[in-house]
Amino acid sequence: GAGVSQSPSNKVTEKGKDVELRCDPISGHTALYWYRQRLGQGLEFLIYFQGNSAPDKSGLPSDRFSAERTGESVSTLTIQRTQQEDSAVYLCASSSGPLAYNEQFFGPGTRLTVL
Amino acid sequence: AQKVTQAQTEISVVEKEDVTLDCVYETRDTTYYLFWYKQPPSGELVFLIRRNSFDEQNEISGRYSWNFQKSTSSFNFTITASQVVDSAVYFCALSEARGGYQKVTFGTGTKLQVIP
Numbered sequence: 001g002a003g004v005s006q007s008p009s010n011k012v013t014e015k016g017k018d019v020e021l022r023c024d025p026i027s028g029h030t031a032l033y034w035y036r037q038r039l040g041q042g043l044e045f046l047i048y049f050q051g052n053s054a055p056d057k058s059g060l061p062s063d064r065f066s067a068e069r070t071g072e073s074v075s076t077l078t079i080q081r082t083q084q085e086d087s088a089v090y091l092c093a094s095s096s097g098p099l100a101y102n103e104q105f106f107g108p109g110t111r112l113t114v115l
Numbered sequence: 116a117q118k119v120t121q122a123q124t125e126i127s128v129v130e131k132e133d134v135t136l137d138c139v140y141e142t143r144d145t146t147y148y149l150f151w152y153k154q155p156p157s158g159e160l161v162f163l164i165r166r167n168s169f170d171e172q173n174e175i176s177g178r179y180s181w182n183f184q185k186s187t188s189s190f191n192f193t194i195t196a197s198q199v200v201d202s203a204v205y206f207c208a209l210s211e212a213r214g215g216y217q218k219v220t221f222g223t224g225t226k227l228q229v230i231p
Contacts, residue, residue, distance in 0.1 A: 031217060033219070035221075041223065041224075042206065042221055042222065042223035042224045043206065043221040043224075045219070045220075045221075048216065048217075050215065050216055050217070053215065053216075056216055089158070091160070093160075095217070097217075098212070098215055098216055098217045099212065099217060100146070100147060100148045100210045100211050100212045100217055100218075101148045101165060101167065101210070102210075102217060103150060103162040103165055104152075104160075104162070104219070105162070106152075106159055106160040106161075107159070108157075108158060108159050109158055109159070
């Protein structure tokens with residue numbers, strides 16, 4: 001079956017513009033995560049969706065960042081008024097449920113460059 | 116608070132050498148899971164192994180082995196007879212249940228370079 005897909009794979013934008021990143025999780029996976037990975041750094045948690053429950057937004061770095069998910073399908077991460085420090089790879093992952101033993105399946109990421 | 120420490124930022128070994136990647140974690144929970152993921156140069160993270168907090172048996176899978184020691188809160192990963200294809204960034208992660216949610220904390224990763 002298909003894995004986690006993300007689009008676009010690369011995005012170059014100018015400072016101050018808004019960008020929208022998309023994630024298609026594995027079908028049937030109720031949990032979806034967004035992470036940010038700056039060059040040579042680890043994974044920084046951004047937001048977590050679990051089914052129809054309220055998302056865990058505790059990792060969003062500022063109110064310029066928001067994310068939505070339609071049911072248990074596609075998610076979009078929106079960054080408004082982009083800044084150069086937003087340049088990073090944005091990774092999406094999904095898992096089959098909220099239990100602690102569920103491993104995450106990662107997408108290939110979207111590389112965002114803010115000029 | 117939960118925390119995962121991978122103190123080794125980068126390691127270089129010559130092919131066929133053994134190498135151990137360290138992972139130390141902090142948690143107040145008695146039930147939790149530990150994971151290792153591999154991120155090859157292509158960028159996509161891949162799940163390697165999961166271990167629950169009640170199972171301290173070491174695990175071996177081919178050239179890979181994992182040593183879980185609750186007494187030292189460590190979950191170390193050893194690659195025996197390393198190969199160039201093992202070159203990647205390896206992440207250790209801690210997963211706990213939080214009121215119907217899964218809380219996952221990743222370490223900062225260890226970059227392994229295997230030199231031919």
